[in-house]
Every structure is written in C-alpha cells, then in structure tokens.
Amino acid sequence: MTLSSLFLICPSACAFSLAMATRGGPAALLLAGLLMLAAPARAAGGDPAPQGESQQEVFDTMTTTRVERILRSFSDVKWRELDNNAYLIQLNDGLKMRLVKRDKSLMLAAAWGGQRLTLNRVNEWNRAKRFAKAYLDNENDPVLESDYELTGGVTEQNVKEWMKTFVYFAKEFQKYLNE
Secondary structure, three states, X not given: OOHHHHHHHOHHHHHHHHHHHHHHHHHHHHHHHHHHHHOOOEOOOOOEOOHXXXXXXXXXXXXXXXXXXXXXXOOOEEEXXXXXXEEEEEEOOOOEEEEEEOOOEEEEEEEOOOOOOOHHHHHHHHHHOOOOEEEXXXXXXXXXXXEEEOOOOEOXXXXXXXXXXXXXXXXXXXXXXXX
C-alpha cells in the first residue's frame, strides 16, 4: 500500500500526519505512519466501515458455544451433539457429516457405507483435489475428511467458509463415487 492510497482511506488524519512528518524527520514519519494506521477504516463513501464487517473477533481456541453458534447460522443444517467434542451434522439433501472439535483444530468427515471404491480411484481423487482427502476406512468404506487448524487465529467467517468448502467437496465426492 502506498502513502497516497493511505491518504484516500483517512484524509483528515493523514493530512495532519504527513504535514508533521515532513518537518520532523524519521521519528515524525514513524509517528505519522502509526497515526494513519490508528485512523478508523473508511468505506468507499467515506463513512466508517461497519464494525461487524471489518472487525470480527479473531480466536485460536474453539469453544462449544462458538461451534454451536456457527452451526445455528446455517439454515439448511440439522445437527446434534454426540459428545462434548463431536457433532453429527445433516444437510437438507441428506448428506451427513461428523464435526470433531479440539481446542486448536476442527475436523469434518463424511463416510459412505456400503459404497466400494478402489485405492486407485482414491489416489486419483487425492491427486486431483485439494482441501479434502479421501481414504478407505477399516471396512473399506470411502471417507472424505478435512482438518482445520486454528493456531494463529481465525474468525467465525473463516470457519464457515471452510465448512462450505467441505460440503462442496463432499457433494463432488459423492458424484465421483457414482462414476
């Protein structure tokens, strides 16, 4: 980002900061940069950006309350807690998934009992696709799984997008099973 683009974001604070910086040398320039960063973000029309959109809480530990709030946000999902760390999720179209919660990670998995898939086809899927890995479980049923690491921080929106991505790939995998 250039100084001129920063000026467009926060013209009043930046004008003052740049004027002071040109008189005071490197220390003043550093202060000017800090003032620019501290200025409230502005939307395209010059109004402050809505708080909910620009400043979602960043977290690195998943709580039961947070998981359930995220699950309730989806209108096409039924879910129930299996135990303190796992949930059974069912979409309106019948797709079932299991969500496993750990403090610093999440895992989504979907299994297709009674469907047969060769290891060669599983390997083809894994070579061609990202974000969700396939394998055969102990009964040779196909399973699709995705892990999500929270270390470093995420928002609820990030988690929702990861879940939507998994659902997309689960539906693609279901089609793949029928090919």
